[in-house]
Amino acid sequence: METTWEHRLRNAGLRVTRPRLSVLDVLAGHPHVDADTIATAARAVHPSISPQAVYGVLKALVGGGLARRIEPAGGPALYELRVGDNHHHLVCRECGAVADVDCAVGAAPCLTPSAAAGFVVDEAEVVFWGLCADCQVARRQHGYGTATAIGEGVGA
Amino acid sequence: METTWEHRLRNAGLRVTRPRLSVLDVLAGHPHVDADTIATAARAVHPSISPQAVYGVLKALVGGGLARRIEPAGGPALYELRVGDNHHHLVCRECGAVADVDCAVGAAPCLTPSAAAGFVVDEAEVVFWGLCADCQVARRQHGYGTATAIGEGVGA
DNA sequence: TCCTTCTCTTGACCTAGTCAAGACAACGGT
DNA sequence: ACCGTTGTCTTGACTAGGTCAAGAGAAGGA
Incomplete structure (x- = not known):
């Protein structure tokens, strides 16, 4: 299963170029990055x-199913x-940190909208908003109350 | 339960001004609008x-819990x-139309991330992407295949 | 190696939105 | 009803994030 970036690019019908390999390299080292950070690192x-x-490369990678x-x-x-895979994201309101999270129940009932209003749905995107571990600590140290007092549970 | 906009603004600690009433009026007539459309209509x-x-008014309304x-x-x-209320949205990939949708099962199991990675989650945001009824018709008329062939069900 | 085609570089441009300063209007007190 | 305080609106400059177009340059098949 030793599939190199070169192979994957070719399989997607894309040419293998230095910028593309650089961008893929950066993405491999950082799970969630913005275009600007990628450009700097590349x-x-x-x-x-x-x-x-970088914008062009990223568009090509997304189009080719690599990113x-x-x-x-x-x-x-x-x-x-x-x-x-069908995974979602946890996003920190404070620092913007992002973590992956698997959906607990796969194609869950709540992800099939009850009344689709005539829509044909092909993707359900879920974002969990909250506070990452580091920012919880930072808040406590500044006396903004305990982290557990921030929300009253998950609103759906 | 005759609560006027004026009352609601005051309850939120906001002054009652003509721009605010105009914006609220527009919002009352259009369920999902962008700032530019609001400005034009207002x-x-x-x-x-x-x-x-308009940006200022919207920020105030959102801050005051009115929007x-x-x-x-x-x-x-x-x-x-x-x-x-805890409702989510259906968004049309083609035309950007938005429809409200109630969550089928409230605080559903899949909305509690399985591994929270140290995050304290306070909100789960769900967006269903698809094609609205009008755009399905438009696609069929242009011979882009049947609407039902677009996705293979809901990915979670 | 050559030629075609795709990709990268350069640079203009665009949308959506923020920030700051001052004019103005809302509303509580008299 | 008026006045003063304070919050809100207008005006205008500015920013982030990203797109579009034209031409130079590199990838890869013949």
Whole structure:
């Protein structure tokens, strides 16, 4: 199962180029990054890469099914290499940290909308908003109350 | 239960102004609108209202719990007056149309992430992506295949 | 090696939205 | 009814994040 990035690019009908390999390299090392961070990190390997090239590469990777784009409200789009499985995300309201989370029950009943209003649904996107471990600690240290007092459970 | 906008604004600790009433009026007539559409529509009632005033008013309304802001990926933020209940949204990939949908099972099991990775979760946001009835018809007419062939069911 | 085609670079442009300063209006007190 | 305080609106500059188009350059098949 030794599938290299080169193979995967070719399988997706994409040419193998230095910018693309650099971007894939960065994505492999960082689970959820925005385009700007990718550009900065990729420049360490391939100094001449332009921000627009990164956008182009990312669009190609997403189009080819090698990467996935997520767009949390109130922040830049993030990219990840974990594709094909049905996983969702935990997003920290404070620092924007993102963690993957598997759906507890797969194609769950609540993910089939009760009244579809004539829509044909093909994807259910779930984002859990909250506070990451680090920001909980930071809040407690600043006397903003305990982290457990922040919400009254999960609103669905 | 005759609660006027004026009452609601005061209850939220907000002053009652013409721009705010205009915006509330527009929101009452359109379930999901972006700031620009609100500005255009509000100008019919209050011609001198500025785009920035609309942003300010919307921020105040959201802060006061009179409106809710939703930010579907790839589009401007939308605002709605339906607040306080736990409802989600169906978004059309083609035309951006939005429909409300109640969660089928309330605080459902799948909305409690299996592994929270140290996060304290206070909200679960669900967006169903698909094709609205109108766009299904439009696709069929243009020979892009049947609408029912677009997705293989709901991915969770 | 050559040629075609795709991809990258460069640079202009765009949307959606924020921030700051001052004019103005709302509303509590007299 | 008026006045003063304070919150809100107008005006205008500015920002982030991202798209679009044209041409230079590299990838890969013949």
